[in-house]
Amino acid sequence: xxxxxxxxxxxxxxxxxxxxxxxxxxxxxxxxxxxxxxxxxxxxxxxxxxxxxxxxxxxxxxxxxxxxxxxxxxxxxxxxxxxxxxxxxxxxxxxxxxxxxx
Amino acid sequence: xxxxxxxxxxxxxxxxxxxxxxxxxxxxxxxxxxxxxxxxxxxxxxxxxxxxxxxxxxxxxxxxxxxxxxxxxxxxxxxxxxxxxxxxxxxxxxxxxxxxxxxxxxxxxxxxxxxxxxxxxxxxxxxxxxxxxxxxxxxxxxxxxxxxxxxxxxxxxxxxxxxxxxxxxxxxxxxxxxxxxxxxxxxxxxxxxxxxxxxxxxxxxxxxxxxxxxxxxxxxxxxxxxxxxxxxxxxxxxxxxxxxxxxxxxxxxxxxxxxxxxxxxxxxxxxxxxxxxxxxxxxxxxxxxxxxxxxxxxxxxxxxxxxxxxxxxxxxxxxxxxxxxxxxxxxxxxxxxxxxxxxxxxxxxxxxxxxxxxxxxxxxxxxxxxxxxxxxxxxxxxxxxxxxxxxxxxxxxxxxxxxxxxxxxxxxxxxxxxxxxxxxxxxxxxxxxxxxxxxxxxxxxxxxxxxxxxxxxxxxxxxxxxxxxxxxxxxxxxxxxxxxxxxxxxxxxxxxxxxxxxxxxxxxxxxxxxxxxxxxxxxxxxxxxxxxxxxxxxxxxxxxxxxxxxxxxxxxxxxxxxxxxxxxxxxxxxxxxxxxxxxxxxxxxxxxxxxxxxxxxxxxxxxxxxx
Numbered sequence: 076x077x078x079x080x081x082x083x084x085x086x087x088x089x090x091x092x093x094x095x096x097x098x099x100x101x102x103x104x105x106x107x108x109x110x111x112x113x114x115x116x117x118x119x120x121x122x123x124x125x126x127x128x129x130x131x132x133x134x135x136x137x138x139x140x141x142x143x144x145x146x147x148x149x150x151x152x153x154x155x156x157x158x159x160x161x162x163x164x165x166x167x168x169x170x171x172x173x174x175x176x177x
Numbered sequence: 178x179x180x181x182x183x184x185x186x187x188x189x190x191x192x193x194x195x196x197x198x199x200x201x202x203x204x205x206x207x208x209x210x211x212x213x214x215x216x217x218x219x220x221x222x223x224x225x226x227x228x229x230x231x232x233x234x235x236x237x238x239x240x241x242x243x244x245x246x247x248x249x250x251x252x253x254x255x256x257x258x259x260x261x262x263x264x265x266x267x268x269x270x271x272x273x274x275x276x277x278x279x280x281x282x283x284x285x286x287x288x289x290x291x292x293x294x295x296x297x298x299x300x301x302x303x304x305x306x307x308x309x310x311x312x313x314x315x316x317x318x319x320x321x322x323x324x325x326x327x328x329x330x331x332x333x334x335x336x337x338x339x340x341x342x343x344x345x346x347x348x349x350x351x352x353x354x355x356x357x358x359x360x361x362x363x364x365x366x367x368x369x370x371x372x373x374x375x376x377x378x379x380x381x382x383x384x385x386x387x388x389x390x391x392x393x394x395x396x397x398x399x400x401x402x403x404x405x406x407x408x409x410x411x412x413x414x415x416x417x418x419x420x421x422x423x424x425x426x427x428x429x430x431x432x433x434x435x436x437x438x439x440x441x442x443x444x445x446x447x448x449x450x451x452x453x454x455x456x457x458x459x460x461x462x463x464x465x466x467x468x469x470x471x472x473x474x475x476x477x478x479x480x481x482x483x484x485x486x487x488x489x490x491x492x493x494x495x496x497x498x499x500x501x502x503x504x505x506x507x508x509x510x511x512x513x514x515x516x517x518x519x520x521x522x523x524x525x526x527x528x529x530x531x532x533x534x535x536x537x538x539x540x541x542x543x544x545x546x547x548x549x550x551x552x553x554x555x556x557x558x559x560x561x562x563x564x565x566x567x568x569x570x571x572x573x574x575x576x577x578x579x580x581x582x583x584x585x586x587x588x589x590x591x592x593x594x595x596x597x598x599x600x601x602x603x604x605x606x607x608x609x610x611x612x613x614x615x616x617x618x619x620x621x622x623x624x625x626x627x628x629x630x631x632x633x634x635x636x637x638x639x640x641x642x643x644x645x646x647x648x649x650x651x652x653x654x655x656x657x658x659x660x661x662x663x664x665x666x667x668x669x670x671x672x673x674x675x676x677x678x679x680x681x682x683x684x685x686x687x688x689x690x691x692x693x694x695x696x697x698x699x700x701x702x703x704x705x706x707x708x709x710x711x712x713x714x715x716x717x718x719x720x721x722x723x724x725x726x727x728x729x730x731x732x733x734x735x736x737x738x739x740x741x742x743x744x745x746x747x748x749x750x751x752x753x754x755x756x757x758x759x760x761x762x763x764x765x766x767x768x769x770x771x772x773x774x775x776x777x778x779x780x781x782x783x784x785x786x787x788x
Contacts, residue, residue, distance in 0.1 A: 099771050173765030 084125030091118035105157045105167045109150065116146045178229030181222045182242045182259050185269060186308035188218040189276075193301040200294035209284040212297025216277040216304055223273040230266055238263065241314055248317070252373050260314025260377065263657040267512055268311040268444055271519045275436040276304040278638045282527050283428035285634040286534060290426075296336065300432065303329035307437035311444060316365050316375045319448075323361070323409070323441060327354050330438050333429040334422045346424035353418040357408015361445075364401025367394070381451040388455050399452050399459035402445060403466075410442030410496050413470045417717050419493055420477075423485040427530030430485060434492040435523035440515055443499045447508040454506070464504025464586075468599035471497030473715050475606035479613070480699075480708045483540045484529050487614050490714070491566060492522055494607060498582050501596055507585030513653050514578035517646075521565035521575055524642035528559040531635060532618060535627035542614065547623030554636055556619050561643035563615045567608040568677040572647050576677070579604060581653075583673040601673055605680035612684020620689055 091114055098111025120142040127135015160172055192215025196208065203211070230238060244257040261269075280300060287296055306329055310322025335347030369375055371394060372383045388395040406412075411419035419439070423430055433439055446453065446463065453460045474493035481487045495518050502511035532548065532555055533540060549556045565575035583604070586596040631639065687695040698704045710716060 096771075096775055100768055100775070103768075169767050172767070175763075175765050 078128070081125050081129040084128070085122060088118045088122040088125065091115075091121065094118075103168050103170055105160070105169055108169060109153045109157065112153075113146060113150065116142055116149070178225040178232075179240045179261070180242070181225050181229075182240065182261055182312070183244060184222040185219050185226065185273065186259075186305050186312060188215045188222060189301040189305035189308065191215060193298055193305060196294055196298035196301065200298060203294060205288070205293055208294045208297055212294075212301060213277070213280045213284050215301055216273065216280045219304070219308065220273040220277045223269050226261065227266060227270060230261060247315075253369060253375060255315050255317040255375050257318060258314040258376070259312045261312065263654070264444075264447060264512065265312055267516065267654040267657065269308065271516055272304065272307050272311060272436045275519050275523050276307075276432065278641060279428050279432050279436070279523060279527065280304075282431075282530075282635050282638040283426070285632050286428060286530060287426060292336065296333075296426070299329055299332045299336070300429070303333065303432060303437055307441070310441055314377055316368065316377055316380065319377070319445070320362070320365060323405075323445075324358065326438050326441055327351065327358060327409070330354070330422070330433055333433075334425040336425050336429065340424070343424040346418075346421040350418040350422050353415050354408045357405045357415050360401050360408070361405025364398050364405060367398045367401060371398070377448065381449070384452055384455060390455050391457060392455065395452065396456040396458050399449075399456035400462065402449055402452070403459055403463055406442030406445050407466060408442070409445075410439050410500070411493050412442070412466050412497060412500055413473060414717070416470060416474070416493055417714065417721060420486050420489045420714060423483070423489055427485070427526055427533065430489070431523045431526035431530070434488070434526060435519040439492060439496055440499075440519065443496065443503065443511055443515055446500075446503045447512055450503070450506075450508045453503070460504050460506065462504070464501050464593075464596055467497040467500025467502075467504055468596050468603075469497075470494065470500065471603040472599055472606070475603050475610065477711045477714045478610040479606065480711045482542055482712075484533065484542055484545070484614065484618065485526075485540060487542070487610060488522070488525055488529060491525075491607065491610065492518075494603060495522070495566070498579060498600065498603070501600060502582040502585055505585050505593075505596065507582070509654075510578065510581040510585050514575075514582055516654060517565065517574040517578040520642055521562040521573075521646040524558060524562035524639065524646055525566065527635070527642070528555050528562060528639055531555045531631045531639070532559075532627075535629050535631075536625050537628060539625065542617045544624055545618045546621040547619070548627065549619040551623065551627050552619075552630065554639065555631060558639040558643035559619070560615060561646045563611045565646040567611040567681055568604060568674075569681065570674050570678065574646055574648055576674075577653060579677070580670055580673055584670060587669045597669070597673075601676040604673060605676040605683075608677045608680025609684045609687075612681050613688050616684065616688035621692070 095111045095113075095115030095118060098114065099108055102108050102111060120139045123135045123138040123142065125135070127133065127138075157167065161167055164171060192211050195211050195215075196203070200208065230240065233240070240261040242259045242261075244259065246254065247257050248255040280297070283296065283300070287293055290296065303326065306322045306325030308322070310319055310326060313319035313322055331347050331351040334350050335344050337343050338347075365375075368380060368384075372380045372387075374380050374383065384395065408415040422433060425433075453463070471494045474490045474497060478487050478490035478494065481490060495514070499511040499514050499518075502508065502514065532545065532552065535548075535552060535555075536545060539545065561573075565573040567573075568576040568579045570576050583597060583600045586593070586600050687698075699708055713719065
């Protein structure tokens with residue numbers, strides 16, 4: 076089996092994470108922010124799997140299962156919040172929800 | 178009858194307690210009965226005690242009454258002991274008699290005041306404190322009376338406390354006399370530690386045994402006692418409180434000036450005259466202070482416009498005479514002058530009070546005039562008091578006592594020509610300002626109609642005091658007190674008399690015969706400048722304000738605003754600033770938070786990698 080080098084796997088993960096972070100910082104639409112967070116989570120998961128493959132251990136894949144479950148929960152809660160905010164203010168702009176400022 | 182001695186100070190004290198506890202429930206009549214009656218009881222008891230005293234064998238007439246132990250600690254055993262000798266008897270008689278008369282007068286003159294009960298309450302405590310002071314056989318008990326007198330003067334000078342000026346005058350009196358009181362306390366402690374007793378008789382006997390004449394400890398103790406006396410008796414340099422003490426009701430002024438408070442210093446020095454005999458330097462200081470004060474106060478009295486302030490400065494000046502007598506060792510003459518002064522000064526104050534009340538609280542001499550026919554009783558009694566103050570020869574009591582002091586200043590054991598000269602000039606000045614006062618108030622054209630005549634109580638008091646003022650020499654207590662006879666030559670006595678007469682004639686010429694001349698002198702440039710200088714009591718108020726009051730106030734401001742609060746305020750401000758900075762970062766923009774998180778994570782990783 077032709078194996079992928081761990082460095083290239085980590086580079087792909089880093090690029091994915093940077094894309095996701097860029098999406099969180101740049102996007103104002105809440106749905107896109109949630110999607111970007113999903114990308115960042117997947118980047119982290121990819122890094123785990125690559126590290127597991129590098130050390131020939133199953134721990135990396137176990138961590139992937141955990142992250143998958145966390146991502147599912149995060150999306151469930153996040154979408155619920157987005158839905159509630161949209162019902163209240165009829166907008167999905169993150170910058171509009173800022174009553175908690177000091 | 179001597180056993181009744183305890184009743185003398187305790188009767189006014191009882192009156193004070195009754196009035197203090199039940200003054201809201203008593204009617205005006207009851208208040209006056211208690212207030213005047215307690216002093217009457219004290220007077221009657223004093224009379225009985227005096228009768229018992231004279232029944233004692235003439236040699237060594239002393240009576241002591243121990244009312245229990247006050248403080249017993251180690252060597253110090255202070256007792257509530259009353260000591261009656263000739264000096265205490267004279268003082269007790271004057272304080273009870275004059276005190277009673279003044280209270281009787283105020284029962285009428287204060288009738289319209291809302292603080293009637295409070296007034297009698299304080300006045301009774303005042304008289305009681307003075308009697309404790311006078312009868313104390315123990316220095317600590319004497320100090321108790323001394324402080325009680327100070328407290329009551331504060332309460333009564335500020336009696337009409339709603340006026341801020343009156344409250345200020347009360348505070349001034351209290352603080353200025355406190356300076357002297359502190360010195361007195363130190364002096365008493367020096368005596369306790371050196372002699373191991375606080376009993377006055379025992380202490381003086383031991384002092385005479387242990388200390389040689391002129392020893393430095395004796396001089397120090399005497400000077401400290403003198404400082405206390407100077408504060409209470411309003412002598413240079415602690416004299417500034419007395420003119421302002423006129424803020425109180427007129428009977429209070431009469432009591433402070435005649436029977437209590439101001440004379441306490443004279444009494445203390447006479448009581449401790451054995452100590453001053455051991456310290457000639459301190460005695461000389463006493464005489465010089467007295468001479469300086471009598472001149473300063475006399476000239477200040479010359480230019481005052483307020484009737485009561487003239488009398489206040491006149492008291493300072495007359496007490497100055499007593500200090501001269503004490504300083505030259507003629508303490509008998511000082512007590513003689515105290516007795517006559519108590520009589521004529523209370524009379525002058527009470528008569529002045531009647532004038533002021535009749536003119537609707539008018540104090541200004543130049544707005545009075547022509548009251549001779551309109552207030553005849555007040556005029557004749559005031560004239561008797563004024564004649565005594567001016568030392569009109571032969572008829573008045575004040576003449577005899579002042580003559581004795583002048584003679585003592587000339588020929589006494591420690592007398593001097595300069596002291597005599599100061600006293601003689603002072604006598605002329607006294608006669609001059611007294612004449613000015615009488616002629617301005619009672620002669621000339623009437624500027625205002627009096628609205629009321631004194632009633633029977635006030636009139637009785639005035640007549641009794643006037644009769645005593647002109648009764649001549651028989652008030653002289655020196656046959657009782659003992660002490661050295663003063664043999665001054667006839668020319669010296671005649672010169673002193675002439676000085677007083679010259680003052681009277683000068684006053685008559687200036688203020689009655691040629692009033693225009695007096696006005697011209699007062700308006701000339703030199704006269705106006707002198708007047709401005711003298712009307713403020715030679716600028717001492719200004720000086721003390723400049724040296725003590727302003728720096729003190731400045732210091733308190735400093736302590737309040739900068740020194741102590743500084744660090745705490747800085748801390749508070751720093752926290753405020755930090756809070757503002759932190760709350761500025763809480764913008765509520767989620768994306769900024771995320772960016773900050775990312776930046777922080779990158780920074781942390783960078784540190785971990787390149788460290």
